[in-house]
Amino acid sequence: MSLSSPVAAPVDADPRAPQRVRHQPRRRELEVVRVEKIAAHMVRVTLGGDLDGFVSLGFDDHVKLFFPTGAVGADGEPEFESRDYTPRRYDPQAKTLDIEFVLHDAGPATRWAEQANPGQSLRIGGPRGSFVIPTTFDWHLLIGDDTGLPAIARRLEELPAGTRAVVLAEVDDAADQVAFKSAADVSVTWVHRDGAEPGASDALARGLASLKLPKGDYYAWVACESLTAKALRATLIADHGANPKWIRAAGYWRRGAVAVHENHND
Numbered sequence: 088m089s090l091s092s093p094v095a096a097p098v099d100a101d102p103r104a105p106q107r108v109r110h111q112p113r114r115r116e117l118e119v120v121r122v123e124k125i126a127a128h129m130v131r132v133t134l135g136g137d138l139d140g141f142v143s144l145g146f147d148d149h150v151k152l153f154f155p156t157g158a159v160g161a162d163g164e165p166e167f168e169s170r171d172y173t174p175r176r177y178d179p180q181a182k183t184l185d186i187e188f189v190l191h192d193a194g195p196a197t198r199w200a201e202q203a204n205p206g207q208s209l210r211i212g213g214p215r216g217s218f219v220i221p222t223t224f225d226w227h228l229l230i231g232d233d234t235g236l237p238a239i240a241r242r243l244e245e246l247p248a249g250t251r252a253v254v255l256a257e258v259d260d261a262a263d264q265v266a267f268k269s270a271a272d273v274s275v276t277w278v279h280r281d282g283a284e285p286g287a288s289d290a291l292a293r294g295l296a297s298l299k300l301p302k303g304d305y306y307a308w309v310a311c312e313s314l315t316a317k318a319l320r321a322t323l324i325a326d327h328g329a330n331p332k333w334i335r336a337a338g339y340w341r342r343g344a345v346a347v348h349e350n351h352n353d
């Protein structure tokens with residue numbers, strides 16, 4: 088992947104501060120090349136086509152996916168609604184982009200992913216920017232529910248040998264667990280909702296309470312239902328010695344709301 092902008096701005100003067108890199112926003116019309124079920128409620132869609140110049144430098148970048156609403160605007164053009172998804176893997180040689188969709192109860196993105204088939208088209212935009220988190224911490228904590236799994240899997244694939252990561256991941260049951268690959272030293276703890284509604288379970292909070300964390304400084308990354316992410320961030324600071332500057336906690340969705348992206352800071 089190449090830089091679209093030569094300017095990478097440090098977020099602050101800390102040598103381990105993440106870098107923000109901006110990219111030229113662009114819409115692309117892509118085509119579904121392949122659809123694979125990778126877990127009971129997770130579908131990987133491989134997209135091809137107009138991917139020249141696609142850049143994604145951060146494992147938690149997002150692209151906007153545009154789904155037709157079926158309505159037509161005042162200008163006579165079809166209307167779209169968008170949802171945010173992680174560019175799970177971009178292959179610049181094959182010119183393909185993988186997106187992994189959680190199949191939950193409702194919503195245009197889920198409905199589209201359930202019926203996706205080779206040959207169909209999908210409009211995407213972005214990423215508009217990347218947040219590049221250095222790998223030079225003593226270790227890395229990655230916490231997420233199903234929606235955070237694509238970014239976690241990508242981070243694990245991008246962490247070099249010699250780094251260490253601890254993963255805490257929530258899914259409904261073992262059939263929803265995905266396989267991770269990494270050159271890093273990784274320990275993974277899966278917690279299960281066991282039929283509780285997504286976003287209404289305390290599985291991640293209980294999992295964190297019983298996790299034995301390594302010594303040393305760490306970057307904590309959290310992505311899941313928004314109120315859960317906010318609470319986990321507070322617990323990391325209060326009970327697990329996390330440095331607030333080295334936490335990125337995001338709501339990737341919120342119960343009862345559509346298309347939510349919330350970053351939780353102080």
Ligand SMILES: Cc1cc2nc3c(=O)[nH]c(=O)nc-3n(C[C@H](O)[C@H](O)[C@H](O)COP(=O)(O)OP(=O)(O)OC[C@H]3O[C@@H](n4cnc5c(N)ncnc54)[C@H](O)[C@@H]3O)c2cc1C
Nearest residue numbers: 149172173189191194195196197340341343344345346348
């Ligand atoms: C930066 C970012 C990256 C993301 N990456 C991914 C990704 O790679 N893969 C992925 O699957 N999702 C990802 N998400 C989450 C995804 O954007 C949301 O889950 C989105 O709401 C799904 O759209 P939808 O059309 O299916 O449902 P919506 O129309 O947005 O929502 C319909 C209803 O479903 C509920 N809902 C939304 N998501 C879930 C869920 N996961 N489980 C249960 N109920 C839900 C909503 O609260 C609402 O009540 C990401 C979100 C962000 C902000």
